[in-house]
Amino acid sequence: GINKSTPYIKAYMRRAKSLIDVGKFEDAYRGIANGCQKNPTNSTLAAELTRVREIRDHMVLGLRQLEGGKFAAARASFGTVLRETKSNRVVVAAAKAEVGLGLTDRAMRLSLQVIRADSTYAEGYEVRALCMLMNGELDNAVKLFREALRLDPDCLGAKVALKKCRMIQTSLKEARQKVFHRDFAGAVTLFTFIIDSCQPFPSKSNLYCMLFTERAEAHLRLKKYEHALSDAAKALYGRNDLPSAWIVKAHAYRGLGRDEDALSELSVLMETWGAGNDAIRKAYERADFEVRKRKRPDYYKLFGVPTIASEMEIKKQYKVRAKDFHPDRFSGGNFTDAQRKEAEENFKSLGEGLEILCNDFKRQLYDEGYDREAIQERVAAAQRAAHRSQGDYHRGHHG
Structure with a gap:
């Protein structure tokens, strides 16, 4: 019959490719499956059915992993799909997995790729806004969330994220005002509220590191050195190259009379990037001074x-x-x-x-x-x- 002729086989393949390119993996699978039913002996369609099934299954698995907060696994699943297609739907999903891990650099590149391919694709703006939010660029995040909602008023992710972003923006401004007016206890309360509201929170994001560093600074002013040390350590777990968090840690060690610990940790930094940073170098010199002062004869x-x-x-x-x-x-x-x-x-x-x-x-x-x-x-x-x-x-x- 005509279904077995080469032009029709090619038509099934072309249609599947077109559907995959717009992220309609289930439709692509059904189309090829239909072709296989009508052409049961065709090896080309059989191989394509296997390939499309794998793409569809990896995409479904990745979305399930993304929904469940398993961002590293989702990243791997979407990576497999991206080797087969650069569909905006897949690129956005992959970018969201990167954001979930707090790795905003690659997510920013992926979001730009989507917007360049289709400047009306709302989720491209949504994921770029999420990157800005994780980077602590709250004003830019608000603008991009609004643009996503202008393009698609039903974009639920952008609606929820915009509300959270505005809350962080308002609370952070208030917390910093309290620090300015020396109400450090009030600032700690607000920083804690923001941190709790943002859970689950990718530890590698700038926003995470910034909030814990600023709360650590408020604890330090209250002479709650153990709390300051704990918060600074959390910030540095996310990003080890934050001078402000290292300075808080050094001051907290000083408050606890643990200058040897400060000197030990800052010595390691001075052998790498710390030597080129004035604040780190001064903290190192101060810790060295205190240790030598304690050891000298009275x-x-x-x-x-x-x-x-x-x-x-x-x-x-x-x-x-x-x-x-x-x-x-x-x-x-x-x-x-x-x-x-x-x-x-x-x-x-x-x-x-x-x-x-x-x-x-x-x-x-x-x-x-x-x-x-x-x-x-x-x-x-x-x-x-x-x-x-x-x-x-x-x-x-x-x-």
């Missing part, structure tokens, strides 16, 4: 004098304490090796302390928190600066 305590002691009082007390810790006193068999070692260290520290506390510049640096090594560095730097200045003076007068 010369005033060692000498047994108050911090306002005069140079004469310090020198007088040095003679008393030097006798107490002199190695000759600890040379007999009545002392353990540990006691002898401690006395030697204290005797050595007394000498270092005398040098620092009886020099106005060095004592000022010590009182500011610098250790002996840092004091020596600053004294050397001051001497170099003075030497350069003297050289410039002579060149100016004899040049």
